[in-house]
Amino acid sequence: MNKDSRILVTGGRGLVGSALLRTLRSQNFTNILAPSREDLDLMNTGAVERFFKEHQLEYVIAAAARAGGIKASGTFPAEFLYENLVIQNNVIWQAYRSNVRKLLFLGSSCIYPGLAPQPMKETDLLTGPFEPSNEGYSIAKIAGLKLCEYLYTQFEKEFISCMPCNLYGIGDYFDHERGHVIASLILRMHEAKKNNIPEVVVWGSGNARREFLYVDDLADALLFLMNQYHQKEFINVGSGTDISIHDLAILIQQIVGYEGKLIFDPTKPEGVPRKLLDVSKMHTLGWSPRTSIEEGLKKTYADFQLVHS
């Protein structure tokens, strides 16, 4: 991509999209389009078709999706399947029809079987059943990565996909219903500290292990892939290390400065026991993340305080 290439970032107001826009702007890319949902509803096929015709885009990073934590994806599987299919089909197909040079589709580590061997390699796709709470989301993401692969093979379109692990960082949704684990724990511990609430309940036993990547590192990885990855096979993007939810909660407690008690509730769902990506493909290509979990959490909480105090 050149600094004046016409680039579309979908989902530009989201966690990933906003990090990507920060990074692109800091690297002096000058010709970026990032319409909001009000300007371009990606569920509207006709509007997406007109948009692509009008703007003659060269590159697309497809970061818009119906996304959310385990609570949201388990409660609304129909919407997670349907909306993601429609959004990604509209964007990928219109990008193909309007001759976009390269497209990067964002999937998720949820595509892998719930009990996949750890760490999960790209070749573990479709080797077992999904974790039930995110089945709809996973099926949509697999349809997206397959559509990119087929366009790559059938029409030699450089449409690639990556599967990020759990993300967190500046611009996350600090929301009880929709939030991912880190945003939700920060919000609840911050509120408990402010209101002198003696306990915070954490969903699950605390034993589940997860991998987290700071979103600005993901943005860096996405630009790396746009410039240097030329294979139809999707690729994992992660930090390469995992942490138990127990240890994560303690770390967040220290950073937030919450002095109450953490109660781990094993009757609440906690998802699969472990989720760690095999990121050796990215390492071999020469990319690795820069931000430690402690550093990333501190930056995230600082951003949260700016917005919520």
Ligand SMILES: NC(=O)c1ccc[n+]([C@@H]2O[C@H](COP(=O)([O-])OP(=O)(O)OC[C@H]3O[C@@H](n4cnc5c(N)ncnc54)[C@H](OP(=O)(O)O)[C@@H]3O)[C@@H](O)[C@H]2O)c1
């Ligand atoms: N966050 C994670 O932990 C994680 C992990 C792995 C993969 N991913 C993937 O990374 C991508 C970005 O995730 P994210 O965390 O940035 O999600 P997010 O914060 O929820 O942002 C999603 C963005 O998509 C936009 N969007 C949704 N429906 C739309 C529609 N109909 N028309 C136009 N825009 C629409 C949203 O617009 P509004 O701002 O108007 O709502 C929002 O800007 C997704 O594909 C997700 O599956 C995320």
